[in-house]
Amino acid sequence: MNTDVMPEEVHDAMTFEKPILEAENVTIRYVDQPAVRDVSLSIAANKITAIIGPSGCGKSTLLRAFNRMNDFIPEANMSGHILYLGEDLYSKNTDPVEVRRRIGMVFQKPNPFPKSISRNVSWGPSINGYAGESSERVEKSLRKAALWDEVKDRLNDSATGLSGGQQQRLCIARALAMEPEIILMDEPCSALDPVSTSRIEDLMLELKEHYTIVIVTHNMQQAARVSDYTAFLENGNLIEYGETDQVFTRPAQKRTEEYVTGRFG
Amino acid sequence: MISGNLEKRHKIARAFRVLCATVTWASIAVLAVLLAHVSFEGFRWLDLGFLTSFPSRFPEQAGIKSALMGTLWLISFTALFSVPVGVAAAIYLEEYAEDSRVSRFIEVNIANLAGVPSIVYGILGLVIFVRFFALGRSVVAGSLTMSLLILPVIIITAREAIRAVPGSIRQAAFALGTTRWQVVRAHVLPSALPGIMTGVILALSRAIGETAPLVMIGALTYVAFVPEGPMDAFTALPIQIFNWASRPQQEFHQLAAAAIVVLLTVMLLMNAIAVIIRHRTERTR
């Protein structure tokens, strides 16, 4: 396989005092083909961690492992451990539904429910037995997602009538309404125009005060702009992981340098 | 250059095209003639009295009250049994089935059941429902038989409707920390509902015209009353048509034609509803 990349010299482990997520020797295979190979990394709380790499490098697969969304892909098969505040996400006693309540996700393409704007936000809490005033929570979540002013007069309109950028912010509001601790974002801006993209990037910077964000992106400028830490994945291997600033300006690995300077990928 | 006798080849092409078109329109014309014939024969007998009288030995007094009401009873109970079970089976196969070998087996089984002749279902109904469960020749026995017959159709169409719901919706819902049933009930079923309804209506309209299974379970008796409960004996429109059509007298054939007009009208209405539902959802999407 990748003989030019030796895992031990690659992994200058980032250690955090209280990592919110820890992947330990995670390998994920589709049938036989490994998409993620023996990856170990820790995610810091209340920071934005970007996972970058060329398409097909396994970054989305790794991200989806963090809230067990790969459970829905029968061919996907994982070994290793992922710890959430020290608890194994994949232990026999773990309830994947509970995992996803705490670790929310925003997808590549905006995927609002074909329901009203307010129902999109309130459905998650209501199905999970949230007893409080739902309109209050809708407003709070929409405000946090910087969408409130644009939709406050049409909360009962169908969400499918919103623009792409608004839909994606609605999806963020929908995830926030569950009050998760972590929000996983799988290339959240790849289907959006530059203006919408920059709004969402601003939003992420605001949100990190209260939430931990892990974002997968193939847009290196985006990773450089928003993230505190950056992990570079190639061909399923974790090549480099460090502070964003360092990864982009003084990468330790040659492969990383080639990638961030745009020589390939 | 190869000339290839183009003129002749073009002539053949044109002739073939005309032939295909002619054959198509001719067959449609034949069916139109048949439908016109049955309407013409039947219209004379079609009046309020025909709809509100019981069958009789005297053609001029005969009507389809018991048959029409019997069909209504039969279809209502068939819907009651088959729709929940069929939709549930479709949900299981599309949303829950993990072991692909089991679901593949069930799938092949359903496809094959859809091709079993309806008279075989009639024999099944006769032995199982009429005799074994001692339901007699009742509305319930008929409806259960009919339900087994149309279940494959309902399951197949409901699965298609469920499959058409985009996976991104399911993913979004799961990512909020919800269980499968919550996702199905709140998102998958509402989105698939129009498609499911269309399939159900078409399946029920097939059930309305099915005759052979009812003949087998013995619904072909002289019934001059309207069923008052699910355990009552009954007759149905297609049975009444069969009864009248198998008599030698011309008048009874015309009565059969009149009953056919009623039956086809009911079916056409159901089809129209299905088309409208389909049309409306296509537009809103």
Added chain:
Amino acid sequence: MGQGPSHSGAADSLLKKRKFRLKEEAIKTILFLCAILSVVTTISIIVVLGKETFPFFQDVPILDFLFGTEWTPLLVPRSFGVLPLVSGTLLIVVGAALIAIPIGLASGIYLAEYASDRVRSVVKPILEILVGIPTVVYGYFAISFVTPLLRVVFPSTNIFNAASASIVVSIMVLPMVASLCDDAIRAVPSSLRQGAYALGATSFEVTTRVVVPASLSGVVASFVLAISRAIGETMAVTLAAGATPNMTLNPLESIQTMTAYIVQVSLGDTPAGSVEYQTIFAVATLLFVITLSMNVIAHRVLRRFREVYE
């Protein structure tokens, strides 16, 4: 769970131990039972048919049943050779196939290759509605329209005859054949058509030498399904073809099909357990086996066709 970084109580089961979700499991079980009902139905059919067919074959040797040419189970001397019923069915099916297959294919070609979108959008729903016309209605067409017409043309025609039933059965399966052929032909990628046109072929040549051969498995599957439906057809043949088990090739004579025989016995008062009663199960078993094999063949053929184009 609040917002913010208050992870103090991290040690204790933040991710609730997976409790047995009773409601979820109950729902899943119910749904599974509904899905498995189809398998139960199949088993029931086999058990119900087998339970009466086995004792029947203890009285009547199976070879006498399959190859006997005399079918008189209700009259003395009794004879249980099913061939007259099979030949009656075949006569109907062959006649119907001879009419419905070429016309259905031609209509399918017309709809897929030649008809404008507007024509297609009108004709296709009509076909779907026609597929749903009850078979008893076709029986009525046969006795009140086709048979009188036949008797004008061929005065020797019996009141009950195979030809009339055959014709209406062909009309009955025609919409299905046309619709399925249309689907199969339209599934052929247009790149294939364009490739053939680019070689200077006429529309006839493209259709008959490239498109139809490419869609052959779908087209053949529609034929097999139509034939299977014609074999299982009951009411039209009961009304129009008569009740005379008759080994004949003359379509103007009265015959009896397997299905019509089953109806005939069920209309009479046959005590359960008697040999007459058992005959309908033996005949139904034969019918079930024939139609099942045809459907299996059709689905095999169709599956191959899917593999090619998806």
